[in-house]
Every structure is written in C-alpha cells, then in structure tokens.
Amino acid sequence: MVNIMQKIYAVCEKALQTGDLSKEEILLMLNCPDENSDIIFQTADIIRKKEVGDEVHLRGLIEFSNFCRKNCEYCGIRGKNKTIERYRLTEEQIVDTAVKSEKLGYRTVVMQSGEDPYFTASRIAEIVKVTKEKTDLAVTLSVGEFSYDDYKIMKDSGADRYLLRFETSSEELYKALHPDSDFRERLQCLQDLRALGYQVGSGFMVGLPGETMEILADNLLLLQKLDVDMAGIGPFIPNEDTSLAGENGGTLINALKAVAITRMLLRNAHIPATTAMGTLDPKGREMALQSGANVVMPNVTPQEYREMYLLYPNKICLTDDPAHCRGCITGKIHGIGRTVSKDHGHTLKHR
Numbered sequence: 001m002v003n004i005m006q007k008i009y010a011v012c013e014k015a016l017q018t019g020d021l022s023k024e025e026i027l028l029m030l031n032c033p034d035e036n037s038d039i040i041f042q043t044a045d046i047i048r049k050k051e052v053g054d055e056v057h058l059r060g061l062i063e064f065s066n067f068c069r070k071n072c073e074y075c076g077i078r079g080k081n082k083t084i085e086r087y088r089l090t091e092e093q094i095v096d097t098a099v100k101s102e103k104l105g106y107r108t109v110v111m112q113s114g115e116d117p118y119f120t121a122s123r124i125a126e127i128v129k130v131t132k133e134k135t136d137l138a139v140t141l142s143v144g145e146f147s148y149d150d151y152k153i154m155k156d157s158g159a160d161r162y163l164l165r166f167e168t169s170s171e172e173l174y175k176a177l178h179p180d181s182d183f184r185e186r187l188q189c190l191q192d193l194r195a196l197g198y199q200v201g202s203g204f205m206v207g208l209p210g211e212t213m214e215i216l217a218d219n220l221l222l223l224q225k226l227d228v229d230m231a232g233i234g235p236f237i238p239n240e241d242t243s244l245a246g247e248n249g250g251t252l253i254n255a256l257k258a259v260a261i262t263r264m265l266l267r268n269a270h271i272p273a274t275t276a277m278g279t280l281d282p283k284g285r286e287m288a289l290q291s292g293a294n295v296v297m298p299n300v301t302p303q304e305y306r307e308m309y310l311l312y313p314n315k316i317c318l319t320d321d322p323a324h325c326r327g328c329i330t331g332k333i334h335g336i337g338r339t340v341s342k343d344h345g346h347t348l349k350h351r
C-alpha cells in the first residue's frame with residue numbers, strides 16, 4: 001500500500017507540471033483506494049485554480065423536448081419507453097425561457113432535447129437566431145447527431161457551442177448500449193462540430209455496466225485526444241424504465257476521480273459539476289467543484305415540464321423554480337469560497 005501511495009503522490013506531483021500522463025499513471029489514480037483519494041482531488045483543485053481561477057460559470061439548462069427517436073439502453077426518455085409523458089416546448093416558450101434566464105443573471109443557456117424529429121436543424125436555427133436577437137446570451141446546443149450540413153445551419157444561426165458526449169470509448173460497449181448509433185459516426189459528428197467552429201463539449205458516464213478501469217482510462221485519454229473545450233462526466237444511474245434497471249450504478253468517488261484526472265489532462269477546459277453527482281450525494285456538486293470542476297448547469301426549464309425529463313431517477317431540484325435554483329446554487333458556490341462568473345464563460349483554449 002505504501003508503495004502504491006508513493007507512486008500516486010509522484011503522479012500527482014508530475015500532474016502539477018504537465019497533463020502528459022500515461023495510461024498506467026491514470027490507472028494508478030483510478031485504482032487508488034477510495035479512503036486515500038484526497039491527494040488526487042487536492043491536486044486537481046490546485047490545477048483548476050491555476051488554469052481557470054476561482055470563478056464558477058453557470059449555464060442555464062433548458063430541456064425543451066423529451067421526445068427521442070433513439071433508444072440508448074441507459075436513458076429514461078428513450079423512444080420505446082411508453083411509461084413517460086412526452087412534452088415539447090413551443091419555439092416561443094424556448095426563447096421566452098432563455099430571455100428569463102438572462103434576467104436571472106445567466107450568460108449562457110444550454111438548449112437540450114432528445115433527438116426529436118420535430119426539431120429540425122432549421123427550426124433549431126430559428127430559435128437560436130431569435131434568442132440571439134433578443135439577448136446577449138451564449139447559446140449551447142445539446143440536441144444529438146445531425147449531418148455536417150445541419151450542424152452548419154445551426155452554427156450559421158449563431159450557436160456558439162455544442163455538447164455531444166461519446167459516453168464510452170469502447171466501441172464494443174458503445175454498440176451494446178446504443179442500438180441506433182455508431183461509435184465512428186459519433187466521433188465524426190464531434191470532428192464536424194470542431195471543423196465548423198463550435199466550442200465542443202463531450203464526455204462520458206462513469207460506471208456503465210461492462211465498463212472496466214481500462215475503459216475508464218481510455219475514456220479520459222479520448223477526451224484529451226479530442227481536446228474538448230468542455231468535458232462533462234457523470235455517474236451512471238440506473239433508470240427503472242430501461243433494460244439496465246437492475247444494474248449497479250457508478251459511484252460518486254469514481255466520478256470525482258474522473259473529474260479530477262480530466263482537470264489534470266485537459267488543463268483549462270470547462271468541466272461541469274454535473275447534476276447526476278448532486279443526485280448521488282447532496283454535496284456531490286460541491287465536491288466536484290473542489291476536485292477540478294468549474295461549471296454548474298442549473299435547470300431553468302419551466303417547472304411543469306421538469307419531472308418529464310428524467311434521464312435517470314431521483315434527479316435533484318425538480319420542484320424548484322429557476323429563481324430559487326439560481327439563489328441556491330450561488331449560495332453553495334460562495335459557501336466553498338468561490339465566485340460566480342459574470343462573463344459568458346467561452347472556451348479558454350486558443351486554437
């Protein structure tokens with residue numbers, strides 16, 4: 001044990017200087033006994049402070065449709081789930097929610113949905129265009145896989161950023177979990193987004209059934225290879241309406257380790273403390289913010305629709321109104337000695 005800890009201390013020491021860590025070094029940290037993992041979190045926190053500072057960026061999350069044509073095995077809003085009520089905000093409601101978010105002090109909104117055929121690239125582009133005309137918000141889209149030409153239509157309308165997680169770097173596991181998607185196509189989408197000038201976010205789930213520590217290390221290295229502007233990592237939480245209902249979920253500690261190592265590898269990327277971490281532990285998001293994260297994405301979706309966007313169970317803040325969320329999260333951020341950013345929080349990468 002002493003020997004392992006000495007090696008982990010040495011890797012952390014190295015990580016303070018460089019993000020050039022080997023797979024073996026990453027595996028050492030992933031396999032660090034949970035009770036001794038603080039050194040990994042503290043190291044990531046030092047790098048976070050040096051690379052991106054103490055400010056936390058808030059992104060207002062608008063979940064505007066829970067219709068989806070796909071059937072990802074882990075997802076509560078997969079198309080074949082007949083037990084949930086479906087909803088779709090109107091174009092006006094989406095823009096209106098964005099306008100209200102800006103009034104609450106947000107500088108970015110994330111417009112997210114399932115892969116809903118109603119929302120074509122042109123419809124989404126129009127929503128972005130009107131939002132940009134009415135506000136000074138940065139707009140992030142998280143609406144799934146489209147063709148290069150469709151991504152271009154949305155980019156030309158003013159969209160700044162795009163989130164598309166690869167979820168796992170194992171092609172085999174990806175195939176097992178995504179009956180309607182292809183791993184190579186997903187990577188192509190990420191390349192297209194980058195080529196079009198989006199600030200690109202990607203990421204993965206921790207603890208998917210069939211995931212090994214080797215795969216988790218490869219997930220981290222793939223994020224680094226993609227050189228993403230934003231890296232979203234959350235624990236897998238089994239949903240009872242899916243085929244993975246009886247599986248074990250990912251643990252908070254492993255998700256925190258993944259966040260910390262992401263900070264070591266990607267240096268100045270934006271990394272959210274995800275809602276899924278807050279679901280596993282009331283202090284989960286604060287713990288992530290102290291382990292390398294610098295972004296929080298409070299839900300600004302109108303209250304009456306929130307319970308219908310259940311990707312996983314027991315999601316937090318479902319009954320809180322957006323103004324309450326804004327105040328609550330600001331209190332949590334101040335509580336750990338950090339500040340809320342007043343700027344757009346664009347990428348810090350220079351390309």
Ligand code: SF4
Nearest residue numbers: 068070072075078114
């Ligand atoms: S993960 Fe996304 S694409 Fe897959 S079923 Fe859920 S909403 Fe649809």
